[in-house]
Amino acid sequence: MVSYIPSIHFELNTYRIFIASLLLLLASTSFAQDYKTITAQKGDGIYSVLKQNGLSPGEYLNQFIELNKTKLGKDNSLIIGRTYRLPIVAEKKPQIQDSAPVTEASQEKKVYEIFGDKYKDVTITSRELSKAVFYLMSGHGGPDPGAIGSLNGHLLCEDEYAYDVTLRLARNLTERGATVYMIIRDPNDGIRDEQFLTPDRDEVCFPNQTIPLNQLARLRQGTEAVNKLYAQNRSKFQRLVVIHIDSRSQKQNIDVFFYHDKRSDAGKKLANTLKDTFGERYARHQPTRGYNGSVSERNLYVIKNSFPPAVFIELGNINHTRDQKRFIFSDNRQAVSNWLRDGLIHDFNKSFK
Ligand SMILES: [Zn+2]
Incomplete structure (x- = not known):
């Protein structure tokens, strides 16, 4: 629910301050570290990198491309020496707000x-x-x-x-x-x-x-x-x-x-x-x-x-x-x-x- 509050309305100043500090906290602590990264080696491609990291290419290929689209080479190849983000495994547990x-x-x-x-x-x-x-x-x-x-x-x-x-x-x-x-x-x-x-x-x-x-x-x-x-x-x-x-x-x-x-x-x-x-x-x-x-x-x-x-x-x-x-x-x-x-x-x- 917290993620919902800042989306549109800001009628309460206290909310605004709370959300602003929450966002700041999230931005500074979790954001940069949330993605595991790899550095491409000779011979690496998206498929092999996903497999090596236990991620099914069928499920995570598009997400990998989305996350790294500015760093990919021709035909979505990996460029040796560049760092790429790995997709995060989707949480399987149900969201609280969907339970009711x-x-x-x-x-x-x-x-x-x-x-x-x-x-x-x-x-x-x-x-x-x-x-x-x-x-x-x-x-x-x-x-x-x-x-x-x-x-x-x-x-x-x-x-x-x-x-x-x-x-x-x-x-x-x-x-x-x-x-x-x-x-x-x-x-x-x-x-x-x-x-x-x-x-x-x-x-x-x-x-x-x-x-x-x-x-x-x-x-x-x-x-x-x-x-x-x-x-x-x-x-x-x-x-x-x-x-x-x-x-x-x-x-x-x-x-x-x-x-x-x-x-x-x-x-x-x-x-x-x-x-x-x-x-x-x-x-x-x-x-x-x-x-x-x-x-x-x-x-x-x-x-x-x-x-x-x-x-x-x-x-x-x-x-x-x-x-x-x-x-x-x-x-x-x-x-x-x-x-x-x-x-x-x-x-x-x-x-x-
Ligand atoms: Zn315009």
Whole structure:
């Protein structure tokens, strides 16, 4: 349960201090030492190294690649002299919080201030994602507004719209029993239903870090926040979802695009499942529309360096009138976040047994 508390709400100062010191403690004591490491020798490959360490390649191959994806050579070969992390054997004992299943009649209610006054009360309607942990990261924030478009004299800032969709997704996943961490957090913008979201600069990075202006420092900060949490949740299913809005020429109408790191099979599977879910929903709701969303590899710092399998989503072109409708209207922001939730549930059901 402790890992659940810091995920979304921070309404109590005492909790905040307690969690901050807990996180500090975890970060400084257990994180670095949790992984056993090996140094690759001549002739070593992932299979042989896993076997030598009593880990079944069938079970741990993908995890090994995820943990070491920045250090692998061509075709996932090991490079002699480099140090690699070994996956941690999953705990087989049941989690305490699963021992008392929630029945329909006793649906749990929780309050998360981060969703704002109108949306802070959340009813946990199912436990289907109780073994899933999602790290949700909206693009930019703090001093960096990301892409800027305009409509009817209003500035449209990428970070505000990406944040609202991400927050709606966080609420959707929480309702289904998931543990959700909002990595970029705004202390006073909850879920907003207006068309024009006022830009501000007060977003912070989990748990409460000032976001630097320098791009690399900003990306590293978010990635490190995710990677610290990853170590605490290792017996669970974990995914990182990064949400941005693209900026292209005014003429270019684009669909929702999904990117994954080239070394991550799980990330690729996740991206494809999300794309298929969007294709299926568009076919159902707007049969004449056609959908040209795509999945591709892309070399992006956050998805390359984060430990959990990750997907990077571009919701559209902030400069294109038709794309703008996808995020200007709150109903559409909600629909996008519902479809993302449904895709994430499919991915969880396919990947985690
Ligand atoms: Zn962006």
